[in-house]
Amino acid sequence: MARRVSGRSHGDLRTADTRAKVKDNYRPSRDEILRYIAENPDRSGKRDIAKAFALRGEDRIWLKDILRDLQDEGLLTKERKRLARVGALAHVAVLDIFGRDADGVLLAHPTEAVGNGEPPVIAIRVSRGGGPTPGIGDRVLAKTFPTDEVTGPAYTGRVMKIFEKRTEAVLGVFRVLQDGTFRIEPVERRQPELVVDKEFQNGAKNGDLVEVEPARASRYGLPRAKVLAVLG
Missing domain, CATH: 2.40.50 (OB fold (Dihydrolipoamide Acetyltransferase, E2P))
Known part of the structure; x- marks a missing residue:
């Protein structure tokens, strides 16, 4: 189990702008670490987490122990040197675009199953900078980001590549x-x-x-x- 040090208090999740203002004896709680990983899938490596919470020296060893505990307990999984919540969609995933919502936004499902429940829905964000423009029926490689929507899509996706269709629709x-x-x-x-x-x-x-x-x-x-x- 990870080592516990008395006198360490748990505070709010910090950003790069506020790290310098936080006392050196700060250590995040397990819930704060899990929340950070869920909200920052593209910055969820061990070094990224340590930097986000301004952990140095012995605190980084403590963080390593905590992350190992969370993996052993089945709360985290490691993918390409990044950590992710178990059951969460990978930060880079292959998606199948199946339709549009009432506002015309493209919707997709992951090609591979995620957990045991219904597949999550991803709202595709179309790039304004001349990037790939997908359509219904396309299979794409995309970066995914969790949303705070209660009833809408669980993720948004930014298309990186459109795969060549194997057959015509x-x-x-x-x-x-x-x-x-x-x-x-x-x-x-x-x-x-x-x-x-x-x-x-x-x-x-x-x-x-x-x-x-x-x-x-x-x-x-x-x-x-x-x-x-x-x-x-």
């Missing part, structure tokens, strides 16, 4: 069959019907016009697809 009508399975009737009649598994329904309902991404063709049966967006 297909437009079709979403159908629910009598046995409860899902089919896509392509708008382009030359294309075959597609099967959609429940986990790739993406909120589509019977009769919706949808944009889907076909998967690799199977040797048996109809090809499969996942719904990228509900268009109407």
Whole structure:
């Protein structure tokens, strides 16, 4: 366990502008460290944390012990020399853009599962400086940042790269069959019907016009697809 030193008080989280005003005997609490890591995923290395709390000398050894304890307790995980809250989205993640909100903001899910619950929603921030401009159906590499929104997206994302599409999106009508399975009737009649598994329904309902991404063709049966967006 990390060493405890009496006489050390816990104060508020500090910034670079206030570090010099704080007494040398300051040590942050575990909750303050966890909050800092959650709010600063791009500055969550051990040195970054020590700098944020103005920890020097013996205090840095104390911080190392605390961080090891938090990892041993399953509260933190280490990724590429950065620490992150367990169950939190990685600071740099691959995202699939699936739609827009009522204000036209692009929304995405992480490609890989995060924890055991519903996948978090990421609001994509489009760069004004001429950076990559993604669209619905794109797979992107993005930096993610947690938000304070209670009901809105849990993260915002800044796109770093748009991956080349493996297949072209297909437009079709979403159908629910009598046995409860899902089919896509392509708008382009030359294309075959597609099967959609429940986990790739993406909120589509019977009769919706949808944009889907076909998967690799199977040797048996109809090809499969996942719904990228509900268009109407």
